[in-house]
Amino acid sequence: MVKQLRLGLFENAQANDSGTSTWRHPDNQRYLFDRLDYWGQTAKLAEDAGFDFLFLADAWGWAEVNGTRPDIATTEGLDLPRLDPAIVLAALIPQTTRLGLVATGSVLLEPPYSFARRMATLDILSGGRIGWNIVTTGTADTAVQAFGVDMVGHDERYVMADEFMQVVYKLWEEAWERDALVRDKNGVFADADKVHRIAHEGKYFRSHGYGNTQRSPQGTPVLFQAGASPAGREFGGKHGEAIFVGSGTAEQLLGHSSAIRAEAVKNGRRADEVKVMSAMAAIVGSTEEEAKAKYASVADAQDPALTVASYAWFTGLDLSSFDRDTPMKELHTELSQTQVARFADKTVGNVLDDWHAHGVGARPIVGTPEQVADKMIELADGGDLDGFLFAPTIPPASTKDFVEHVLPILRERGVVAPVSEETSTLRERLLGTDSPDLAESHPGSAYRR
Numbered sequence: 001m002v003k004q005l006r007l008g009l010f011e012n013a014q015a016n017d018s019g020t021s022t023w024r025h026p027d028n029q030r031y032l033f034d035r036l037d038y039w040g041q042t043a044k045l046a047e048d049a050g051f052d053f054l055f056l057a058d059a060w061g062w063a064e065v066n067g068t069r070p071d072i073a074t075t076e077g078l079d080l081p082r083l084d085p086a087i088v089l090a091a092l093i094p095q096t097t098r099l100g101l102v103a104t105g106s107v108l109l110e111p112p113y114s115f116a117r118r119m120a121t122l123d124i125l126s127g128g129r130i131g132w133n134i135v136t137t138g139t140a141d142t143a144v145q146a147f148g149v150d151m152v153g154h155d156e157r158y159v160m161a162d163e164f165m166q167v168v169y170k171l172w173e174e175a176w177e178r179d180a181l182v183r184d185k186n187g188v189f190a191d192a193d194k195v196h197r198i199a200h201e202g203k204y205f206r207s208h209g210y211g212n213t214q215r216s217p218q219g220t221p222v223l224f225q226a227g228a229s230p231a232g233r234e235f236g237g238k239h240g241e242a243i244f245v246g247s248g249t250a251e252q253l254l255g256h257s258s259a260i261r262a263e264a265v266k267n268g269r270r271a272d273e274v275k276v277m278s279a280m281a282a283i284v285g286s287t288e289e290e291a292k293a294k295y296a297s298v299a300d301a302q303d304p305a306l307t308v309a310s311y312a313w314f315t316g317l318d319l320s321s322f323d324r325d326t327p328m329k330e331l332h333t334e335l336s337q338t339q340v341a342r343f344a345d346k347t348v349g350n351v352l353d354d355w356h357a358h359g360v361g362a363r364p365i366v367g368t369p370e371q372v373a374d375k376m377i378e379l380a381d382g383g384d385l386d387g388f389l390f391a392p393t394i395p396p397a398s399t400k401d402f403v404e405h406v407l408p409i410l411r412e413r414g415v416v417a418p419v420s421e422e423t424s425t426l427r428e429r430l431l432g433t434d435s436p437d438l439a440e441s442h443p444g445s446a447y448r449r
């Protein structure tokens with residue numbers, strides 16, 4: 001039985017994303033990523049179509065191969081320049097009324113105190129429509145140079161992430177009680193009994209004193225997470241309310257969703273308290289042939305040399321220095337281990353071909369609208385998914401194709417809810433709860449006053 005599917009729209013405040021470079025494609029409009037018009041139109045497209053949220057990915061750092069930045073990364077706009085996702089989302093608050101707005105934020109690079117204030121500000125101004133995608137930053141080696149901080153190993157970054165969460169829970173849940181802000185001109189502005197000092201003294205963070213922002217409508221923004229390594233899943237099962245998984249077969253997706261739900265249960269949460277959403281892409285044509293030709297035009301728009309730079313950005317590995325027949329099993333990284341492990345049974349040559357087609361992003365479902373809808377239902381059913389994060393291969397043309405041709409079929413089949421004008425917090429909308437707060441069983445709610 002397929003669940004009512006949640007839908008997110010994956011976007012990125014840069015021209016390209018996911019390690020591919022499609023900006024030259026004639027239908028790509030995101031090469032204008034620095035214009036408010038692009039974002040206003042994209043948010044309206046998502047809200048009118050009934051997406052639950054707009055998600056902005058983010059990365060710090062840049063592509064380097066053996067310590068040198070290849071020119072092609074710059075000339076093709078692989079990784080830079082980009083805009084700050086939280087500020088782009090702030091600009092979209094007045095342009096939307098129902099759409100959830102989810103920003104990616106790294107726990108490795110920025111102090112939790114300033115980060116907590118930024119997210120609370122967004123949640124307050126949007127009336128509780130904010131989510132945070134917690135990342136430990138796979139592309140850490142260049143990012144730490146830029147921030148002048150020490151490199152932290154892969155698994156240890158999740159230890160650090162867990163401590164970061166303790167600090168932000170204290171600021172979001174403990175520092176200001178819900179009704180601390182009275183704002184009564186004949187009484188007090190804020191109730192001193194309901195504003196509390198926080199204290200945190202840990203291995204990575206120290207924070208003592210008062211929260212800089214009052215409690216926001218959701219307190220803690222909806223917590224998204226996407227780590228797929230064992231340490232990443234453990235963290236996601238504990239803190240995540242919605243988990244993104246990469247694309248795959250129904251069997252692979254079931255493996256991911258079962259593992260994440262098992263982690264949630266280990267942490268005293270219900271298996272269905274965590275919403276598992278698979279990244280997906282679709283190239284839609286009126287016939288299968290037309291869809292295949294459209295997909296070929298995506299690969300043709302890219303330079304193969306960029307593929308090497310792009311894979312190195314995620315993993316630190318220069319695949320051009322290995323024989324194409326080298327088994328991937330022989331390679332190791334301290335950056336994104338998922339991007340090596342998922343090719344365990346492949347060769348370097350296989351990976352170069354795969355990465356050229358869709359980078360770190362989902363392998364598109366290529367076909368007619370019916371074929372795409374059928375495949376989504378099959379994956380959701382077999383993979384025990386709660387929804388999809390749709391990533392446009394060519395933004396916004398691929399999103400428009402999906403909205404116009406595939407979504408109506410999914411609604412007809414009853415697996416996606418009709419568009420509703422109702423407004424609520426993102427947590428209520430996404431998790432189907434009737435409270436804007438973290439669930440009682442969530443570790444963050446233990447901090448709530």
Ligand code: FMN
Nearest residue numbers: 057058104135226227228229232244246279337338
């Ligand atoms: N990592 C980022 O640094 N920024 C992102 O915006 C981001 N978005 C992601 C979206 C999806 C749909 C998926 C599946 C992953 C995303 N990731 C992103 C990567 C994960 O958060 C994680 O950092 C990466 O998989 C490395 O951690 P791991 O080794 O635990 O898997």
